[in-house]
Amino acid sequence: MTAAVATALTGGVKGRFLAPALALLFAALLCGIALLISGDSPWLALSTMVGQVTQGTTAVDILNSAAVYYVSGLAVALGFQMKLFNIGVEGQFRLAACVAAIVGGALVLPPVLHTLVIILVAVLVGAAWAGIAAVLRAYRGVSEVISTIMLNAIATGLIAYLIRPDTFGVLQGNNISTQPITPSGRFPGISFGESGTVLGMVFVAAALGFGYWFLLGRTRFGFELRASGESPTAAAAGGVNARRMTLVALLLSGAMAGLVGLPELLGRDFAYTLNAPQGYGFTGIAIALLGRNHPVGVALGSLLWAFLDKAALALDNVGVPREIAVIMQGVSVIAVVIAYEIVRRYELTAQRRRVTGASPAAAPAGAAS
Amino acid sequence: MGITKRFPGVVANSDINLDVATGEVHALCGENGAGKSTLMKILYGMQQPDEGRIEVNGSPVRFRSPSEAIRAGIGMVHQHFMLADNLTVAENVLLGAESLHGIGARARKKIAELAGTTGLRVDPETELAQLGVADRQRVEILKVLYRGARVVILDEPTAVLVPQEVDELFATVRGMRADGYTFLFISHKLDEVRAIADTITVIRRGRSVGTADPKAVTSRRLAEMMVGSELPTPETREATVTDRAVLRVEGLTLLAADGARRVLDGIDLTVHAGEVLGIAGVEGNGQTELVETIMGMRGAQTGRVHLGEQDLSTAGTLARREAGIGYVPEDRTRHGLLPSQPLWANRILGHQSRPPVARGALLDLPATRTDTERIVRDFDVRTPGVEVAAAALSGGNQQKLVVGRELSGSPLLLIASHPTRGVDVGAQALIWEEIRKARHDGLAVLLVSADLDELIGLSDSIKVMLRGRLVADADPATVTPEQLGAAMTGAAA
Amino acid sequence: MTALSESVEVPAAPPRRRMPGWARGALAAAAAVAVLVVTSELTGEHQLTSSGTIQSAVRLLMPILLAGLGGLWAERAGVINLGLEGMMIMGTWGAAFCGLHWGLWAAILGGAVFGALGGLLHALATVTFGVNHIVSGVAITLLGAGLTKYLSTLIFEPVSRNPRQSPQLPGVDTYSVQPLGDWLGAVEDARLPVLADLAGLLRGVLTGFTPLVLLGFALVPLSYWILWRTRFGLRLRSCGENPYAAESLGVSVYAHKYAAVVISGALAGLGGAALVLNPGQLGYLENQTGGRGYIGLAAMIFGNWRPAGLLAGSALFGYVDGLQLRAGGAAVHALLYGASLLAVAVAVWWLYRRHWLAAGLAAAAGAVAYAVYYLSDTVPREFATYAPQLVTLVVLAVAAQRLRPPAADGLEYRRGSGD
């Protein structure tokens, strides 16, 4: 990228979107070349994928998936804001969904309340599982990256134990499931008939995004969180308690992670089964990176990701390897991340230049040269 | 020779000339930010001059990297130590010079040999982390010697040393000078300079303003050369001191992280409303720790801190700030600012729980912006707006922003650590003026500074700190920088 | 001026005397062997010390060890490498591809080269562009997984008829130290108390290894030697400790960081190759790494950023995993007994050192471990499977504060911006 382009990009909001857009274009270009090399038509791939959006329930599926990814991305981004790398969203969300399904299936409560209790349980379980990493980090100095990776594996074991038919599971044919949640505990969606049903919790996800934005940008807590992430030393001098922030940030991230599994649990599956989806936590990491931890960026990132996921299914129909979508995802993340870094640097230099231009104090020094 | 070095927005060196004779100790004096370190880095090949040339023994050279300078016999001990804590002494010394004596037994023997010259008495296999400041400095010198340098640049080597250590260092330097080594010696401490140097070059605002003979020149004359004639005097004549105690510190004691040493040792002090209490001391004698302990960033083992009637001994940093303490930290980039955040976000730091930037748990961004603009206006922060990142401002303007922020919200007490370090004359005068104004309005100020003129000019009373204790009081009306300097080094018993 | 109070003497902290590293390592190994032998004898769970278990442990630890070595090299130069998993995946693909075409040694080389390509990308992002190391690592793992999927659809599927795996690779021979191995086998089979356990442990190490295992083990001392005993290694480590100091002494920090991260990738790729070339493997298989790259990183942290420690960490992982795979919950259960023995030993040591609190905690931990052992007779399968992760977490929780990462690990470095 040339300096001229970059400077043109750095002007405020426009730059904030143009840089990642260029990076995505670059990623798409690279994938196009890969397709050409393997003898497939990039144009066919693209038009098939775009065309797929209007097919069947794909549009709704994209929206539903994006909502799930969004919550996961926000959970990761919340930690990232404080330079905490919660790799454990995966384990947190799965354990939370499992326990919430068990509790939800066991309880009989009036509508709304039933749903709220399930949500609360999920939030608490997610926070508690993240809390182990938080405590280890805050009091024992264990890197949260390593501890959450270990906790992910342990969560898998715990879940397997919890849904054994002799604990809380129910055998259903060849599947094991928790006791299904009765309708009173479900979260209704909006049906579009043939085109599918938008999960009710999509709106909760959107609200979460707003809450995230408000929390980080408009509250004292958010400020302290970002300050600790940017400069722990300056934050300490400014009266921010680093240990407390670490604990709270990871707990909040875990609480948010606890919600990741709920849209599908409460709106579609109603029980936690052996087929319960996995991998949303890892996707969340990628999406937080794509969206630069910004609620709007993360939203765009999750939509893009969901589009690539769902629309790629159509590639099978035209004989293009659908793995190209995965490559696209990988390359985008790395290209966007690098683009952000380049823009950040140019931005600072440009600002410095503007500062010097604006300050007459620099003039005598400049004149001396 | 005619060295010029420009950084974006600042000319660090402008047409500087410097002649150093073989076998002399050549001192370089100048204010903070005058460009001394930059010049030395150019000589050492770490930075490239924009103009000018360097000659060694009459032939022009051009160092593109430190290794080329090393080859030409030039070595440098940096102002901030360039050592790796987790490596051993031997590894620190060997690094980059492995080709000389390998990295095995032969090298170790050589190091042991040279260690004597520098007065280093530890096993080369010791991990560096276990060494004290003086020994670290010896390791730095050892590094230079090991490379066979004949010209040694010492950038502010004494700033962190206690007087005995300074004496030992000077003995080493003199011994080596006798062996034919040449030294470039940088220091702010003029009496030291006069004690060790054979020639002195003074640098002001990036230019060399002349040389002096240390035997003939007085410290006062040197200081005048350094700051030029437009020397602003930080004088505070009319007394505004009241008898209302604002800050009372009693018996404050702080142990070092390893628990073995007392970094602060029974500190008692009181600052009254309208009073500026200056703390003088050579760096590393506990001033930083004192300030950070009063701010609640370090937990004292014993002692009490009162602000007015409030007992803050166990309060956290934010509580102390809320109680009315403003804090200008000594290192603004590490402790004062969020570099990549806009100015208005920096306005919030430390005030996040108080108006005008916050209402309850919520931030009030419009009010924050307005108030930041007020600071920019009142404190003459040179910036196109409050949206630029703090890192884009020059040091002086960053400092004005920090001082402006800390004086906001009418604090009862301002703790100012080196408030004008590395700041230009104009900004310096402005900061002094603002402190004076606030003091007039009843602010209590605890001032820590290495700039003795600032300390004497601004303070109503001065305490001298040495090895974690307040060892002496001085009256700024009568004390001279020389007397103060003597007390700081413990030489004025 | 007032008079000055007398100056305060500052007593220098007495230098702490420590055992040399090799002695501590030997002691720790001896203690581990002793605990295993005693536990095996007292619980009758002889799988704890059988040669088969040790061989399993060796096979299982090798990919982890190699990935960990990769992490070690990068982090010693100050670059955190969370992309190990991705580089390992690329290594599995590269090893399978080259192995199919050119044989065993090409497979090893191919794994290393493909891993190194991932490392190169990581270096480009982190060193040249200053991208956060963890961010880049995550991105590379994503990319590695996607790329290999795509490539195997493209290249392996036409032959293997399955997009998720490569065709069958040529088999790998195993080797043993003979006739020592047979003698030890005789002793082990005779089941003499203690002697049989010792023979089993020793025999497990000396028999049934592949050339790559030898290479992997050789890389541990080799890494130590290069990193701590050569000029290149010294410079490389200095970049991880204080790059600005290194720069001021004429070390090319960028070059060393690049070298370190590329080597790191190559080692992770070798880890992938070790997985592919394990006897009993078909070749490349999608998702076959199963998080071993991350575990390698954990083993490295466990090992305090040192080769021998890393070896211990991955051995622990491989051992517990091998044990639970071979002998299931009962054997892992017996390990609890061993853990309580160990805790008691530690408690006694702390008592001797007069650290009452530490001794108390260790004793309590021992009591808990013993109580659990006594009150149950197996560990649920679900937990036995993840015993290695649990053990790692517990050990980190206990020991993390004594760990010392390289001082500049994970920090951005820009030439000329230090002071």
Add this chain to the structure above:
Amino acid sequence: AKDTGGGGGSGSSAAGCQRNPAPAGPAAVAEPPEVPPDLNASNLKVGLSYDVGGRGDASFNDAAAAGLDRAKSRLGVTDIKELTAAVGESEDASATRLRQLVDGGYSPVIAVGFKYEPAVVKVAPAAPNTKFGLVDSTAEGVPNVTPLLFAEEQGSFLVGVAAALKTKTCHVGFVGGVETPLIQKFEAGFKQGAKAVAPNIKIDTKYISPAGDLSGFNDPAKGGEAAKGQLDSGADVIYAAAGASGSGAFRAIKAASTPQSPKWGIGVDSDQYQDKNLADVRDIILTSMLKRVDVAVYSYIGAVATNRLDNLPKVFDLKVDGVGYATSGGNVDDIKPQLDAYKSQIIGGAITVSPKP
């Protein structure tokens, strides 16, 4: 020195393996569901959606593919579309895949694997004119879905019998991939079969990963270690129901097998003796438990073509040749009479095999 193979299995060689005699009874013959030989189904458009692994997994997806291929060659079906699931995908991806087949006008649509159940339940009611075949699961209350279920435990019983007849140490092993109810059916049948022959036989059981962690189907290294552990403790016949991890088990068995003390592996789902990817270890594959997904798929397509879905068995069991054991390699030729005796007993209902361990 280079190892020459074998030599493992230092365990006890309990000579005293008391074996019950094979039951006697009327010989019952399996009758696969009939597909008219001259049937022409070229007007059918068949869509098939595989589980993770897809065509070429040398296991049950491949079996489904074989059924499809047979329909192609025998019934003249030409318009075929195959799609494959991705690892860890969510339910809506499966639904979209099925919907693509529906929208493409395919009928029948065959979904391979119980993971498709929720997706089928969702898609099928909206496409009443499309016929769905669902392998390994039922979709209750949806009339256009035909469950294609198998009695894995019956087939596993027979290979359990084979194992008990072949073991010299009276000690056999079971290596499962992931501890799901489906795999537990294999375990249950195997154990009952082995015990039926030798009541005091020792049976080791190991699952590589617990339910929910699918890595156990995909880790040959761990499969190998698990098998090695059982071999070392004395087992000499191992039944590996572990997906791709099974290949690791077979290679461990092969490495331990010597002419003096042969060790055997038992394959699963398809005839693994014929598996190209296992060619190097086929000589230790005693037999395989056949889960005739091919039979089910083929019969189902035939039934759709003749519109006689009610003719399909409720469960593909021994009686209809829906499960069975493989004979390739001839390693069970000597015990075939006993195996067939047990088979008749099961078909005849004299022995019932429980699907629960």
